[in-house]
Amino acid sequence: MRPITVELNGVKVADEIEPRETLADFLRDRRRLTATHLGCEHGACGACTVLVNGKVTRSCLRLAVMCDGSAVQTLEGFRDDRIMETLRRHFHECHALQCGFCTPGMLVMARDILLRLPSPNAETVRIQLSGQICRCTGYANIINAVVAAGREIGNASDA
Amino acid sequence: MKSAKFDYVVAKTVADAAASLASAGTSPSIVAGGQSLVPMLNLRVAVADVLVDISGIEELKTNRLTATGMTIGALTTHAAIEDGKIPDPFDGLLRKVASGISYRSIRNYGTVGGSVALADPAADWPVCFMALGADVCVSDGAVARSQPITEFIEGQYRTSLRKNEIVIGLDIPRSDAPPRWGLHKVVRKSGAFADSIAIAVQHGGDKTACIALGGAVPRPLLLATTAQRLGRGDTSEDALRAAIAQDLRASTVQADSYLIRLHSATVVRAIRELRNS
Numbered sequence: 011m012r013p014i015t016v017e018l019n020g021v022k023v024a025d026e027i028e029p030r031e032t033l034a035d036f037l038r039d040r041r042r043l044t045a046t047h048l049g050c051e052h053g054a055c056g057a058c059t060v061l062v063n064g065k066v067t068r069s070c071l072r073l074a075v076m077c078d079g080s081a082v083q084t085l086e087g088f089r090d091d092r093i094m095e096t097l098r099r100h101f102h103e104c105h106a107l108q109c110g111f112c113t114p115g116m117l118v119m120a121r122d123i124l125l126r127l128p129s130p131n132a133e134t135v136r137i138q139l140s141g142q143i144c145r146c147t148g149y150a151n152i153i154n155a156v157v158a159a160g161r162e163i164g165n166a167s168d169a
Numbered sequence: 170m171k172s173a174k175f176d177y178v179v180a181k182t183v184a185d186a187a188a189s190l191a192s193a194g195t196s197p198s199i200v201a202g203g204q205s206l207v208p209m210l211n212l213r214v215a216v217a218d219v220l221v222d223i224s225g226i227e228e229l230k231t232n233r234l235t236a237t238g239m240t241i242g243a244l245t246t247h248a249a250i251e252d253g254k255i256p257d258p259f260d261g262l263l264r265k266v267a268s269g270i271s272y273r274s275i276r277n278y279g280t281v282g283g284s285v286a287l288a289d290p291a292a293d294w295p296v297c298f299m300a301l302g303a304d305v306c307v308s309d310g311a312v313a314r315s316q317p318i319t320e321f322i323e324g325q326y327r328t329s330l331r332k333n334e335i336v337i338g339l340d341i342p343r344s345d346a347p348p349r350w351g352l353h354k355v356v357r358k359s360g361a362f363a364d365s366i367a368i369a370v371q372h373g374g375d376k377t378a379c380i381a382l383g384g385a386v387p388r389p390l391l392l393a394t395t396a397q398r399l400g401r402g403d404t405s406e407d408a409l410r411a412a413i414a415q416d417l418r419a420s421t422v423q424a425d426s427y428l429i430r431l432h433s434a435t436v437v438r439a440i441r442e443l444r445n446s
Contacts, residue, residue: 011178027179029220032207051170053209053275065248065277071207072278075177076200076222122273141272165407 014078018043019087022072031074033067034058036074036083045085045114049143059115060084066122071115085114093121097159106155108146116142129164132157170303172210176219183337187310191333194218199335201244202278204271205287228374229282229337234258238304241339243282246351249278259301260347262370266297272360280334288322288388289361291356295322296383298370299391300350303341309334324388351442353435355384358438364429367439376400382436385428392416392436399440409437 011026015039017102025040030096034051037043051070058069061083088094097120098133107113111125116139123138125128130138135156144152190197200206200216201224209215218324223229229244232255239258249255250267257263257281265442270276270284270293284294285305294343298305305321307314307330318339326341330336354366365384378399383389395412398404412431424432 030172030174032171032211035171052211053204056272056274062278066274067277068274070211071198071204071275073177073207073220075205078222085359093340105210119274126273137275137359141274168243 012075014025014075016074016077016079017081019083024039029073032070032073032117033062033072033074033077033082034062034069036077036138037069043086045083047111049111054143055112055115056119056156057112057115059118059142066119085118087118088121091121093124093159093163094112096163097121097124097156100155100159101152104151104155104158106148106152108144108148112142112146114154116144118152120159121151123156124160124163128167129160130157135160170211170213172207173213173216173272175210175217176303177222180226182310183228183308183335184310185222186221186226186335187308187333189219189221190335191309193221194385197221197332198225199281199286201283202246204275204279205283214236223335229435232256234400236345239341239342239386241341243280243285243336245281247271247276247281248273250281253297258343259328259346259370259374260350260351262301262348262352262368263418263426264341265352266293266359270350270363277435279382281339282283285339286320286328286330286336286369288324288326288389288418289362290349290386291364291366291384292326293366293383295382295389296366298339299381299389300349300370300379301341302379304335304406305333305336306338308337313337315340321392327388332411344372344374348372349443349446351439351444351446353436353438353442361396364432365435367432367435369436369439369443371443372397378408380436380439383433384426384432384435386422388421390416390420390422394419395436395440399443404411406437409440413437 047057049057053071060069181259197219227253233240234256247267321421351369361386369380371373378396380392380396398412
């Protein structure tokens, strides 16, 4: 077991882990942060997407031990985030989820897209979200929601 | 699946990493971004008794541009190149390659050095660096050596790296006149490894050309005959297809008729993109 310290959603936490533990397992099993979903556990589905030091990453592809000293943000940490609030509302209005399993990863990735590529069109969103798998195949509404959220945020910052 | 148990050490310097590798048991492994290694460990197609984490070694993060070449530090991430955070004296080729690798969440942590050291024949960087005539720089902490990437990569997931050596970066030659380039990649699904990827580069000065092909091949390879035709400007469809067929026959690629058509198509399209640029 190895000690690690992580700034988790803004709060410093210290824990002990095995080197082979992924960040995803650390978040879910040790910290009980279960918004981060595990679909494929080998980097193919994107459901477990979180931020490490502000960068989107798949928590199933990061070893928790490598995150020692890092800042980790999960979906739970975006409760008061303005972009996430807008995305949540548009996901609701566009019916951008069915079973909801992929939604945490979709939201975290969508927020990253809107930060890097403000007011993206549907084509851009489609390419940028292509690493996130929705097994209900409700992609059209997810893309609509991200485009609508981007437009609203873009308009607000133009004003 | 979860990985089997392993030990974990953090290396602060290249010498530190080399010492950890040298003193480790039978199967130590370097980890940098871990974007290939971690899933391979989880699926247990790779085993390691100790992981040596080099992700914090500052000397592997530097990039240098001179009049005659460029050095890319092994820890440079695909995302850093995609975002233009390092110079790209090859008229956008590096950015184009970087932005086509997997997904943004992988590109944020995956590294150039990791891609070269893993030597997946379907990966993007080995093909790009072959087309650019790059050397791989390797160090055991005391002695550094450098080797053309065409020799460094010996086969599928096989390189000339010795147990206590790590990739420290890539040296790419350059001239004042930027090259023209074309890239074509066929993937079943966005972000997947390539079924076929071809990069054609024509140097600005003497117009000599280099064409590299990767994907469903034993190892990425250079297409010498096709490159000669391109250098001479002999780029009719028939001439190119005949040259590609000749290059594939001379290689160790065991291609059925589908793969020959696939690889021929990516090479021709890469060359067409170069001619149109």
